[in-house]
Amino acid sequence: MLEVRKAFVEQIMGLPISIHIRGQAARADATAQLVNDVFADLRKVDELFSTYRPDSQVSRINAGTLRLDDADSLVREILELAELAHRLTEGLFSVHLPADDSIRLDPSGLVKGWAAQRAFDRLEAGLAKQDICFNAGGDVVVSTSAGGPPWRIGIESPDGTGLLGVLESSDGAVATSGVRARGTHLIDPRDGSRPEFLSQVSVTGPSLIWADVLATAAFVRGPDAVSWLTAHPGYEGLVVDAAGTVTRTPGLDLLPG
Amino acid sequence: MLALTSIGAILLAVAYPTSRNQIGVVPPLPDSRPVAAAGRPGARPMTVTGDAVLTRWGTVQVQIVVQNGRITQSRGVRYPNLNLHGQALNGSAIPTLNDQTVARQSAHLDTVSGATITSEGYIGSLQSAIDSAHL
Numbered sequence: 001m002l003e004v005r006k007a008f009v010e011q012i013m014g015l016p017i018s019i020h021i022r023g024q025a026a027r028a029d030a031t032a033q034l035v036n037d038v039f040a041d042l043r044k045v046d047e048l049f050s051t052y053r054p055d056s057q058v059s060r061i062n063a064g065t066l067r068l069d070d071a072d073s074l075v076r077e078i079l080e081l082a083e084l085a086h087r088l089t090e091g092l093f094s095v096h097l098p099a100d101d102s103i104r105l106d107p108s109g110l111v112k113g114w115a116a117q118r119a120f121d122r123l124e125a126g127l128a129k130q131d132i133c134f135n136a137g138g139d140v141v142v143s144t145s146a147g148g149p150p151w152r153i154g155i156e157s158p159d160g161t162g163l164l165g166v167l168e169s170s171d172g173a174v175a176t177s178g179v180r181a182r183g184t185h186l187i188d189p190r191d192g193s194r195p196e197f198l199s200q201v202s203v204t205g206p207s208l209i210w211a212d213v214l215a216t217a218a219f220v221r222g223p224d225a226v227s228w229l230t231a232h233p234g235y236e237g238l239v240v241d242a243a244g245t246v247t248r249t250p251g252l253d254l255l256p257g
Numbered sequence: 258m259l260a261l262t263s264i265g266a267i268l269l270a271v272a273y274p275t276s277r278n279q280i281g282v283v284p285p286l287p288d289s290r291p292v293a294a295a296g297r298p299g300a301r302p303m304t305v306t307g308d309a310v311l312t313r314w315g316t317v318q319v320q321i322v323v324q325n326g327r328i329t330q331s332r333g334v335r336y337p338n339l340n341l342h343g344q345a346l347n348g349s350a351i352p353t354l355n356d357q358t359v360a361r362q363s364a365h366l367d368t369v370s371g372a373t374i375t376s377e378g379y380i381g382s383l384q385s386a387i388d389s390a391h392l
Contacts, residue, residue, distance in 0.1 A: 007391035011376040138374035156371030178372030
């Protein structure tokens with residue numbers, strides 16, 4: 001069978017955003033237009049939330065020049081989601097992070113997964129019977145409503161030089177948290193320390209938002225991350241500790257890379 | 258294993274550019290876009306030259322050969338000449354990186370999840386190779 005597939009790539013939020021569409025409409029003009037609209041949405045999200053842009057709403061909230069009540073409704077939506085994430089992870093995940101002697105608002109760890117899931121949902125609603133594979137800087141969400149084979153998602157090793165294995169998914173998300181290529185290390189929101197027990201956590205599940213939150217929280221959790229993840233129904237995890245030992249939750253089906 | 262060690266050396270070298278950054282240019286081969294037909298089973302191999310991309314270390318341009326939706330060959334056609342402690346690092350580094358990219362294609366992946374994926378690391382990444390095969 002002839003596979004019609006088209007990839008679209010843009011760099012937004014400092015991340016490569018790769019969208020692959022599989023199906024009869026993959027190369028249609030309307031599909032390209034919808035993908036363009038989704039990229040534009042993501043740029044708008046970056047303008048609102050970027051901690052690197054002094055004029056973003058998050059930067060202005062931190063500077064005290066924008067009141068929460070006057071912020072965009074999307075900013076308030078993220079803050080409500082953040083409260084839920086904080087509760088569900090028993091405080092392991094927070095967008096209020098200790099910095100020097102104060103607490104700053106940094107929703108970056110939530111915005112990426114949320115924005116990617118939101119963009120994916122818009123694509124899925126607009127593209128009937130197409131397979132979609134959406135990747136925002138290593139956070140992945142897929143569907144196969146065209147009836148194609150499951151998408152094969154490689155899980156990179158923490159240093160990015162090899163594969164830990166491959167996950168096959170027809171419908172769902174994979175998020176990976178760990179020490180970034182340069183700089184920004186994850187912070188334990190409870191005391192501002194830098195968790196060092198693990199080097200990487202990948203989580204699969206139905207929602208990219210929660211896969212991403214659980215991956216970050218499990219990374220902060222450290223030694224018992226696997227048993228902690230096992231307690232979250234519908235989600236599975238692959239954990240690499242600082243010594244390179246790989247463990248996983250019992251339900252994770254990882255294929256050789 | 259040798260390839261992986263070389264990659265580490267290249268990344269280390271690239272992380273410390275010197276004032277002697279120059280662009281090395283190999284005459285590009287004829288561009289044969291679009292690559293769509295190359296994804297068809299039994300299709301003839303297609304050669305695709307990517308856009309020249311300005312990175313913080315200089316301009317990088319990569320050419321790939323795609324057959325049956327997989328990258329079978331890849332080489333740098335434009336790359337920065339970096340000099341580190343008197344030791345020149347140039348285009349020979351790119352084929353090493355590419356060998357690894359090609360090797361990892363054997364896993365037949367659709368996408369990659371990882372913690373170290375950023376725009377700066379996109380050039381030469383496995384994800385960019387997968388994307389290139391389907392643009």
